[in-house]
Amino acid sequence: MTHRVLVYSDSPKHIPELLTYANQLSEGGGVTMVTQDDKLVDLSFEYGASRVYLTEPKSTSPYDATTTSAAIFEAYNKEKPELIILSATKFGKETSARLAAKLDAPLATECRSVSFTDGRIEVERMVFSGNGLSTEIIGRTPAIVTLQSGIVEPRKNPHNGETEKLSIEVKPMTQTLEVRRKSETSAARLEEAERIVAVGRGLQRKEDLELIRQLAEVLHAAIGGSRPLAADLGWLSDDQWIGLSGHKVKPKLYVAIGISGQIQHIAGMRDAKVVVAINKDPNAPMAANSDYYVVGDLYTIVPELIKQLKQRV
Amino acid sequence: MPNILVTVKQVVDVDSLKIDRATNTITTVGVPRKMNDFDKNALEEAIRIREKQGGKVVAVSVGQQSSRDVLKEALAMGADEAYLITDQSIPEFDSRAVSHLISKFYTKFGPFDLVIMGEGSVDHFSVQVGPRVAELLKLPQLTYTRRLEYSGDSVVAERDLEDGFHVVRSPLPCVVTVAQEINQPRLPTLKSILAASKKPINLVPPSQLEINADMLQPVVTTKTVVPPKTERKKVVIDGSKPEEAVQTLIKHLTQEGVI
Ligand SMILES: Cc1cc2nc3c(=O)[nH]c(=O)nc-3n(C[C@H](O)[C@H](O)[C@H](O)COP(=O)(O)OP(=O)(O)OC[C@H]3O[C@@H](n4cnc5c(N)ncnc54)[C@H](O)[C@@H]3O)c2cc1C
Numbered sequence: 001m002t003h004r005v006l007v008y009s010d011s012p013k014h015i016p017e018l019l020t021y022a023n024q025l026s027e028g029g030g031v032t033m034v035t036q037d038d039k040l041v042d043l044s045f046e047y048g049a050s051r052v053y054l055t056e057p058k059s060t061s062p063y064d065a066t067t068t069s070a071a072i073f074e075a076y077n078k079e080k081p082e083l084i085i086l087s088a089t090k091f092g093k094e095t096s097a098r099l100a101a102k103l104d105a106p107l108a109t110e111c112r113s114v115s116f117t118d119g120r121i122e123v124e125r126m127v128f129s130g131n132g133l134s135t136e137i138i139g140r141t142p143a144i145v146t147l148q149s150g151i152v153e154p155r156k157n158p159h160n161g162e163t164e165k166l167s168i169e170v171k172p173m174t175q176t177l178e179v180r181r182k183s184e185t186s187a188a189r190l191e192e193a194e195r196i197v198a199v200g201r202g203l204q205r206k207e208d209l210e211l212i213r214q215l216a217e218v219l220h221a222a223i224g225g226s227r228p229l230a231a232d233l234g235w236l237s238d239d240q241w242i243g244l245s246g247h248k249v250k251p252k253l254y255v256a257i258g259i260s261g262q263i264q265h266i267a268g269m270r271d272a273k274v275v276v277a278i279n280k281d282p283n284a285p286m287a288a289n290s291d292y293y294v295v296g297d298l299y300t301i302v303p304e305l306i307k308q309l310k311q312r313v
Numbered sequence: 314m315p316n317i318l319v320t321v322k323q324v325v326d327v328d329s330l331k332i333d334r335a336t337n338t339i340t341t342v343g344v345p346r347k348m349n350d351f352d353k354n355a356l357e358e359a360i361r362i363r364e365k366q367g368g369k370v371v372a373v374s375v376g377q378q379s380s381r382d383v384l385k386e387a388l389a390m391g392a393d394e395a396y397l398i399t400d401q402s403i404p405e406f407d408s409r410a411v412s413h414l415i416s417k418f419y420t421k422f423g424p425f426d427l428v429i430m431g432e433g434s435v436d437h438f439s440v441q442v443g444p445r446v447a448e449l450l451k452l453p454q455l456t457y458t459r460r461l462e463y464s465g466d467s468v469v470a471e472r473d474l475e476d477g478f479h480v481v482r483s484p485l486p487c488v489v490t491v492a493q494e495i496n497q498p499r500l501p502t503l504k505s506i507l508a509a510s511k512k513p514i515n516l517v518p519p520s521q522l523e524i525n526a527d528m529l530q531p532v533v534t535t536k537t538v539v540p541p542k543t544e545r546k547k548v549v550i551d552g553s554k555p556e557e558a559v560q561t562l563i564k565h566l567t568q569e570g571v572i
Contacts, residue, residue, distance in 0.1 A: 097448075106407075244438070
């Protein structure tokens with residue numbers, strides 16, 4: 001069975017994955033792309049879009065869910081796809097929900113997989129703050145899903161499709177006064193990092209972060225933390241925490257230092273390949289979520305680790 | 314003086330879930346329930362605005378009769394009125410149905426100046442009710458808000474998005490969804506709990522709202538929920554001799570090819 005799929009994205013980082021996944025699902029039914037950025041048209045064709053709708057005027061207010069969902073809605077009306085896919089970024093999620101209400105359609109957010117099974121759409125997603133993997137059935141079409149990143153290896157699949165202009169009359173309902181960009185050290189770096197050193201309440205003083213920095217440096221790792229350290233104590237920049245309400249990361253190596261491993265934290269690092277923890281409590285929940293669990297005081301283990309890693313290189 | 318609508322949801326305590334060993338699925342039967350964490354932040358923010366500006370905070374919940382408990386808690390925190398949209402014949406409403414019910418409630422019991430919700434709920438975390446309600450009511454939406462300033466005819470929100478913090482002004486009415494950083498929710502006092510117990514919880518059957526049967530028809534249903542597989546090696550390294558412990562660790566990490 002072939003299926004018609006519509007994809008929206010304005011992120012060069014997500015387009016290759018989204019289109020690769022959409023093409024697998026469509027089984028030749030055709031994948032249409034909506035974007036607001038003319039610079040992304042070529043990339044879209046490169047990864048298998050058969051048609052691209054480019055909105056006009058180019059969105060003057062990025063991150064406006066009202067205008068963006070209106071644009072996707074227009075494209076929907078032209079294409080009548082069975083499935084609409086967005087990426088599960090915060091903006092993707094708020095836009096997908098606004099669009100879902102416009103279409104009075106089902107929506108499943110942050111899916112880890114999507115399939116057409118027995119004429120229905122089945123998705124898998126995490127629920128209960130990371131305690132459960134849920135399989136959900138979407139009962140009608142059109143359906144909307146937002147996809148987690150990292151669920152497919154992007155594959156080039158060049159098409160010679162057509163670009164169509166889509167004029168959007170809808171105006172933003174809100175006014176952006178200021179955007180303070182997040183520091184390079186945090187947001188993007190964490191989600192793409194191959195190695196992460198994460199620190200929690202086990203750290204006694206803010207100054208002791210220096211120790212963590214040194215370890216991160218020898219490991220070429222990005223620094224993240226538990227929520228209390230970033231959001232409550234403010235020792236890390238306030239978007240630098242990992243977990244349910246923070247970043248979802250999947251590095252090759254995750255080193256959790258003085259982190260107890262509450263389920264909300266685990267929800268953000270479950271997909272790490274190798275997990276090391278340093279904790280003085282042999283029974284912290286982190287133990288069950290680690291490959292290597294060093295029971296000890298971080299103030300003796302971390303300096304020793306830095307020393308021996310330095311000797312290696 | 315603003316009339317503020319706050320939505321509250323009763324959720325299962327995700328730390329007390331049980332696994333049915335026979336089927337290896339997660340069961341919520343008999344698991345304690347509580348108010349969704351983010352909704353406490355929403356209530357707190359609404360109450361703070363009322364404390365400064367006057368007006369009224371109306372708490373509404375969609376769910377089973379047991380959701381009275383979270384509405385009692387909302388009243389004890391300081392909400393002025395509480396409403397429960399409930400229908401015994403419908404055990405579970407999906408996000409689409411809840412959004413229809415809340416927007417119809419807004420229309421019938423309004424006008425409201427502001428709707429404040431949690432950014433998500435800790436059970437299904439589908440983060441869709443806020444924007445859905447905003448669209449159904451054709452209102453602006455300010456999601457992932459970590460700071461909010463109310464000024465009579467507009468609000469300014471600081472929103473936490475992927476690339477940065479966006480400071481956005483919106484006319485009223487609008488729908489705001491809040492993140493946990495926005496405030497520290499107050500704990501009800503004994504006195505406020507007593508006072509709340511005297512206030513009514515108003516029941517609203519969906520039939521009292523302009524709802525058609527299709528709006529409540531579930532469109533996304535859960536087939537199974539299983540414990541996520543985390544196959545960790547769980548090798549414990551005794552750190553009482555740091556030098557040896559670290560040697561062992563580095564040996565393992567070298568074998569894994571991650572350093
Ligand atoms: C709705 C909701 C969402 C949440 N979202 C997130 C989220 O996204 N991310 C997140 O991280 N949390 C989140 N939390 C909070 C979470 O529940 C935990 O409270 C938090 O993760 C605990 O942080 P921690 O491990 O740093 O601190 P603690 O739990 O206090 O753990 C500190 C650990 O350090 C160890 N320790 C102390 N001293 C030393 C030492 N000298 N050497 C070695 N080890 C030591 C202790 O044994 C302990 O295990 C959320 C909570 C809720 C309710």
